[in-house]
Amino acid sequence: MKKFMMILIALMVLVSASYGADKPKITIYTSMYEDVIEAMTEVLHEKFPNYDVEFFYGGTGTLQAKIAAERDTKKLGCDMLMVADPSYSLELKELGLLHPYITKEAKNIALEYDPEGYWYPVRNLNMVLAYNPEKYKKEELPQSFKDFAYDENMKGVISMSNPLTSGTALIAISALKNKYGYEYFDKLGANRVMIESGSVALTKLETGECKVIMILEESVLKKREEEDSELSVIYPTDGVICVPSPIMTIKDEWSAHGNSKICEELTDWFLSPEGQSYIVKGWMHSVLKNPPAIPYDSIQSSEIFKEAMPVDWAKCLSERTELRMNFEERVKSAK
Amino acid sequence: MKSNSQNRPLGAFFYLFNVKSLLIFVIAAFLIVFNLLPMCYLVFRSFVGENGFTLDAFKRIYTYPLNWNALKNTLFTAGFSMIFGVMIAFPLAWLIGRTDMYGRKFFRTLFVMTYMVPPYVGAMAWLRLLNPKAGTLNLLLVNMFGLSESPFNIYTTGGLIWVLTTFYYPYAFITISRALENMDPSLEEASKISGASPLRTVMTITFPIMLPSIIAAGLLVFISAASCYGIPSIIGAPGQIDTVTTRIIDYVYVGSSEGLNDATTLSVSLMLIANLVLYVSTFMTGRKKYITISGKSVRPNIVELGKWKLPVTFLVIIFAVIVVVIPFATVAMTSFTKNLGKPLSSSNFTMRYWDILFTRKAILDTIKNSLISASAAATFGIAISCVMAWLLTRTQAKGRHIPDYLITLGSGTPSIVIALGLIMTMSGRFGINIYNTLTIMIIAYMVKYMLMGMRTIVSAMSQIHPSLEEAALISGAEWQRGFRDITLPLIMPSVVAGWFLIFMPSFYELTMSTLLYSTNTKTIGYELFTYQTYHSQQTASAIATGILLMVVIVNWLLNKLTKGKFSI
Numbered sequence: 055m056k057k058f059m060m061i062l063i064a065l066m067v068l069v070s071a072s073y074g075a076d077k078p079k080i081t082i083y084t085s086m087y088e089d090v091i092e093a094m095t096e097v098l099h100e101k102f103p104n105y106d107v108e109f110f111y112g113g114t115g116t117l118q119a120k121i122a123a124e125r126d127t128k129k130l131g132c133d134m135l136m137v138a139d140p141s142y143s144l145e146l147k148e149l150g151l152l153h154p155y156i157t158k159e160a161k162n163i164a165l166e167y168d169p170e171g172y173w174y175p176v177r178n179l180n181m182v183l184a185y186n187p188e189k190y191k192k193e194e195l196p197q198s199f200k201d202f203a204y205d206e207n208m209k210g211v212i213s214m215s216n217p218l219t220s221g222t223a224l225i226a227i228s229a230l231k232n233k234y235g236y237e238y239f240d241k242l243g244a245n246r247v248m249i250e251s252g253s254v255a256l257t258k259l260e261t262g263e264c265k266v267i268m269i270l271e272e273s274v275l276k277k278r279e280e281e282d283s284e285l286s287v288i289y290p291t292d293g294v295i296c297v298p299s300p301i302m303t304i305k306d307e308w309s310a311h312g313n314s315k316i317c318e319e320l321t322d323w324f325l326s327p328e329g330q331s332y333i334v335k336g337w338m339h340s341v342l343k344n345p346p347a348i349p350y351d352s353i354q355s356s357e358i359f360k361e362a363m364p365v366d367w368a369k370c371l372s373e374r375t376e377l378r379m380n381f382e383e384r385v386k387s388a389k
Numbered sequence: 390m391k392s393n394s395q396n397r398p399l400g401a402f403f404y405l406f407n408v409k410s411l412l413i414f415v416i417a418a419f420l421i422v423f424n425l426l427p428m429c430y431l432v433f434r435s436f437v438g439e440n441g442f443t444l445d446a447f448k449r450i451y452t453y454p455l456n457w458n459a460l461k462n463t464l465f466t467a468g469f470s471m472i473f474g475v476m477i478a479f480p481l482a483w484l485i486g487r488t489d490m491y492g493r494k495f496f497r498t499l500f501v502m503t504y505m506v507p508p509y510v511g512a513m514a515w516l517r518l519l520n521p522k523a524g525t526l527n528l529l530l531v532n533m534f535g536l537s538e539s540p541f542n543i544y545t546t547g548g549l550i551w552v553l554t555t556f557y558y559p560y561a562f563i564t565i566s567r568a569l570e571n572m573d574p575s576l577e578e579a580s581k582i583s584g585a586s587p588l589r590t591v592m593t594i595t596f597p598i599m600l601p602s603i604i605a606a607g608l609l610v611f612i613s614a615a616s617c618y619g620i621p622s623i624i625g626a627p628g629q630i631d632t633v634t635t636r637i638i639d640y641v642y643v644g645s646s647e648g649l650n651d652a653t654t655l656s657v658s659l660m661l662i663a664n665l666v667l668y669v670s671t672f673m674t675g676r677k678k679y680i681t682i683s684g685k686s687v688r689p690n691i692v693e694l695g696k697w698k699l700p701v702t703f704l705v706i707i708f709a710v711i712v713v714v715i716p717f718a719t720v721a722m723t724s725f726t727k728n729l730g731k732p733l734s735s736s737n738f739t740m741r742y743w744d745i746l747f748t749r750k751a752i753l754d755t756i757k758n759s760l761i762s763a764s765a766a767a768t769f770g771i772a773i774s775c776v777m778a779w780l781l782t783r784t785q786a787k788g789r790h791i792p793d794y795l796i797t798l799g800s801g802t803p804s805i806v807i808a809l810g811l812i813m814t815m816s817g818r819f820g821i822n823i824y825n826t827l828t829i830m831i832i833a834y835m836v837k838y839m840l841m842g843m844r845t846i847v848s849a850m851s852q853i854h855p856s857l858e859e860a861a862l863i864s865g866a867e868w869q870r871g872f873r874d875i876t877l878p879l880i881m882p883s884v885v886a887g888w889f890l891i892f893m894p895s896f897y898e899l900t901m902s903t904l905l906y907s908t909n910t911k912t913i914g915y916e917l918f919t920y921q922t923y924h925s926q927q928t929a930s931a932i933a934t935g936i937l938l939m940v941v942i943v944n945w946l947l948n949k950l951t952k953g954k955f956s957i
Contacts, residue, residue: 110908115642131908218642248627251922260730263522281727
């Protein structure tokens with residue numbers, strides 16, 4: 055037992071000793087993939103050796119719940135946010151939590167940004183459909199979001215993310231509701247859509263359990279490049295749902311470390327062609343007018359923007375709770 | 390103890406008496422502050438609105454048919470998991486503890502091992518094996534017997550019960566095994582001498598005597614299954630089967646303050662059910678409690694199975710293969726597979742995910758967090774358990790059953806309720822702010838899992854007759870020395886086992902951690918769940934297999950280092 059306790063104590067000492075380091079710290083809450091986060095952390099470590107930049111992963115909904123709880127304590131756990139849902143930046147701006155900054159890169163941005171500099175889009179995520187050509191033929195599958203929910207042959211073999219935890223899923227259901235009405239949710243329910251996260255859905259596509267899934271383009275591209283997967287994207291004919299995810303800085307009095315000047319530097323870098331090239335390496339589309347590249351195996355960003363399904367960001371925000379509740383009720387209660 | 394204290398000066402008597410009261414007070418205070426008060430606050434919040442007492446929150450919650458369904462599903466799945474869990478656990482515990490079946494020690498470790506892996510990992514494995522469209526096992530059965538469709542569908546309440554049962558029966562198995570070890574065998578011997586067959590003895594003697602422990606074990610399974618988040622969120626979500634826990638987490642994620650209120654109200658419902666079950670079972674077991682525990686330390690007799698020995702062992706092997714080997718092998722294989730749609734072959738084989746496990750900082754950080762918080766919870770928890778065991782088995786101290794009851798209450802409280810209560814009360818509202826720290830995790834783990842540790846040590850202590858300690862005292866040893874030289878060495882294996890029973894579930898805990906984690910305190914349980922559901926199932930499988938390997942290695946090391954005395 056003595057030995058046992060000694061080992062335990064030694065372990066604890068070792069662990070606590072590994073803390074430390076006095077560089078100014080920046081914590082970024084983000085919904086980017088852990089793989090992308092890891093690559094980003096390395097690059098930032100090289101580019102900004104004097105700062106300690108740390109990412110904290112969470113689904114957008116999860117992070118929103120977390121920030122709601124943290125607001126109670128008058129201090130947030132982060133300095134910057136890179137979550138998926140653009141409408142969330144409208145809310146945070148309204149609440150007076152954001153730090154405004156006009157970046158010199160603004161003129162190069164192809165998409166809408168806050169003229170007062172409270173938020174900028176930093177990566178474009180595309181909600182698409184995906185299928186597995188090794189198991190099913192493309193012609194037999196829905197080519198649009200509409201058919202995804204309305205095609206009765208797809209009953210029980212479709213899957214999508216949970217708008218309660220995923221910001222992009224929330225935007226998607228908002229856009230689809232605006233286009234097809236709440237009936238769309240009923241149809242999803244009637245088609246027994248499985249509500250689950252991306253990795254689970256992709257596996258089901260691989261094993262053939264699902265025929266077609268609603269998912270972010272980046273997840274499919276990542277699999278294609280990293281795992282030589284055959285899974286393929288269907289760019290829906292009723293328009294890709296583009297989600298220009300923002301980058302925001304928290305005001306010093308609310309932020310975890312009060313280093314807004316450093317956050318400004320980071321904002322500049324993320325929006326620079328160099329920063330954007332790492333976004334593209336992470337299989338997301340650049341937000342610049344002249345994108346440094348397109349993600350592995352994807353199509354031109356401009357082509358996607360042109361055909362995109364319109365999204366009403368203000369509505370996304372004002373209807374957020376209503377959308378989530380309606381989705382829950384309608385999808386789960388459908389017979 | 391009473392007789393000993395008479396040998397001492399009066400001062401020492403009062404000293405000891407005060408120490409006892411002080412210990413009882415400290416332990417009780419800890420549980421009152423961190424378990425009872427948060428629970429009371431939740432109840433308060435759900436019944437008291439802006440204009441005083443109201444049932445509005447409950448009315449609103451239960452106007453949603455979804456919530457009624459969730460409640461029904463919870464009771465149904467947890468209830469059946471409890472029944473099946475006990476039906477599996479009792480025969481297994483009896484066969485392994487009291488018969489001459491082959492490989493008892495091996496099976497014991499194997500079944501306890503199930504307790505040591507995160508249940509949601511098993512859920513993932515079963516999902517792969519038994520999904521109706523492409524489940525590996527389903528396809529195999531279809532091909533083998535020429536069926537027209539898949540025999541099993543995991544996305545049903547039946548599927549949910551199956552996975553809950555296979556992952557929570559070890560709780561009952563451990564509890565019942567401990568009680569069997571303590572059982573006075575003289576009645577069984579009497580029955581045997583009177584000519585009853587072993588089966589008849591089990592049915593007429595062993596089972597009735599064990600009933601209180603079986604009820605306690607069933608309760609543990611019920612509460613664990615009812616408050617589990619990982620399994621229903623993985624198995625239930627695709628089939629749109631909600632449970633109260635998944636509804637609560639959903640409400641929290643809706644993000645509005647109304648959502649939080651609804652979550653509170655729902656969790657109060659869950660808590661009331663759990664408390665009711667707890668109360669009934671305590672009431673039923675309360676009066677029979679002491680019949681089973683023998684005053685003397687006697688090794689229970691072993692039943693000879695005779696011609697049944699081989700068939701019974703064979704049955705247990707089949708059970709082990711289905712419940713332990715197949716799902717774990719599936720998880721282990723997943724961790725090496727590139728494309729999960731194809732069989733594992735040399736071109737489809739990769740070590741990438743294992744590489745990620747050992748190199749990714751985010752994962753290593755969460756492992757560190759979990760190691761710290763789980764070790765702390767286990768160490769403090771086992772210390773309290775030792776004190777409680779001493780108070781319960783060796784003293785007549787007044788009020789010693791208060792902390793005992795509070796510890797039982799803690800483990801009988803659904804995890805989600807503990808976490809929600811802690812968040813709402815410990816973020817500065819009442820002068821304590823430990824939200825976003827590891828401390829809040831450690832406390833939550835202790836409240837939830839201390840009971841397993843306490844049971845183990847109480848059971849060990851009650852097996853040691855006080856006469857040994859008295860002998861030490863008579864020979865002139867101080868009680869401290871008697872404790873160190875006699876009691877401690879005898880209960881040490883149980884202390885280590887109890888430590889692990891608290892450590893392991895804390896290490897991979899998910900339900901509470903989902904609500905309590907923060908930037909610097911993300912735990913491996915939550916990280917594993919995120920990988921499982923969001924980033925990459927293969928990485929998640931590598932993490933899970935890693936945890937399992939760690940358990941096996943630690944168990945093996947303990948066994949080796951202590952020459953078979955200590956093991957999980």
